[in-house]
Amino acid sequence: APPSGPPQKEFNMTLGGNMMNPYAWAINGVQFTFPYPSLFESEGESAEPITSDSPFETGTQILEAAVGDVVDFKITNPTGMYHPFHLHGHAFWVLGAGNGTVPSETPRPSAPIRKDNQNVPANGWVWIRVVTDSPGWWIFHCHIDFHLATGMDLVLKVGTSSEIKRWNPVPPGYLECAESKNSKAPHWGHRWRRQDLERPNR
Numbered sequence: 001a002p003p004s005g006p007p008q009k010e011f012n013m014t015l016g017g018n019m020m021n022p023y024a025w026a027i028n029g030v031q032f033t034f035p036y037p038s039l040f041e042s043e044g045e046s047a048e049p050i051t052s053d054s055p056f057e058t059g060t061q062i063l064e065a066a067v068g069d070v071v072d073f074k075i076t077n078p079t080g081m082y083h084p085f086h087l088h089g090h091a092f093w094v095l096g097a098g099n100g101t102v103p104s105e106t107p108r109p110s111a112p113i114r115k116d117n118q119n120v121p122a123n124g125w126v127w128i129r130v131v132t133d134s135p136g137w138w139i140f141h142c143h144i145d146f147h148l149a150t151g152m153d154l155v156l157k158v159g160t161s162s163e164i165k166r167w168n169p170v171p172p173g174y175l176e177c178a179e180s181k182n183s184k185a186p187h188w189g190h191r192w193r194r195q196d197l198e199r200p201n202r
Contacts, residue, residue: 002093002112002129008069015077015120015142015152018055024150025142026056031151032141035060039137040168043161061154065132067163073128073140074102077120083147085126086117087156089138092130099124117143135159135167 017025024031031053035046039060050059065071072095077083093114096107102125112129120126141153159167 002095002114003070003131005070007072007129009065009071011063011071011073013073013075013154015075015079015083016056017079017081017147017152022055023146024055025147025152027061027152027154029056030061030154031056031058032153033058033060033151039155039157040164043165044137044157056151058151062157063154064157067132067135067159069132069158071130071132072106073126073130075120075126075128076102077122077124077126080122082122083120083152084117084143085120085140086143087130087138087140088116089134089136089156089158090130090132091116092118092128094118094126094128096127097121097125101125102127132156132158135163137164 013027014029015025015027016029026032030050033048035042035048037046039046039062044062047060047062048058050057050061073092075085091114093112095109095112096103097118097120099121100123107127118126118128135158138156138158139153140156141148144152158164
């Protein structure tokens with residue numbers, strides 16, 4: 001069962017999007033920009049600042065919680081499409097979902113479902129609760145790939161950067177992206193080819 005009582009953190013998420021001219025999707029009016037290098041490698045320094053743009057602001061939207069916090073997400077979807085939302089690194093409890101506006105009081109279902117993906121109905125809402133017990137930089141996104149790729153994402157940072165590094169050691173021999181050390185994003189000409197990888201003798 002989810003923890004009872006008030007959460008340590010409560011985040012409101014309002015979904016938005018355009019189907020054309022341009023095709024773009026956003027959370028809280030921000031179209032997500034993927035950082036490079038990764039937030040893990042840069043300890044958050046690579047996050048793109050949120051700046052004014054059209055039709056939405058753009059940047060790397062990051063929400064923060066401490067390790068062990070109880071966090072509620074109230075997701076409002078005024079668009080005419082459903083959006084299946086997936087949180088990496090955690091499972092959450094669904095406290096409620098429905099049409100119209102999100103309720104003012106916390107829903108209290110008798111048997112809340114625990115999962116890591118929840119559909120947010122068109123012109124509706126979802127209220128979920130999660131215990132942030134896994135330190136890391138976790139993406140929270142719409143699982144319709146076209147929406148994910150065009151901005152309907154944000155990152156939940158759980159813990160401090162030092163906690164994240166300590167809980168997630170990089171294994172020796174980890175395959176790095178091309179040019180990762182000079183902060184340049186890889187381009188097609190420098191992507192590895194499968195035949196270039198070392199293979200054990202068979």
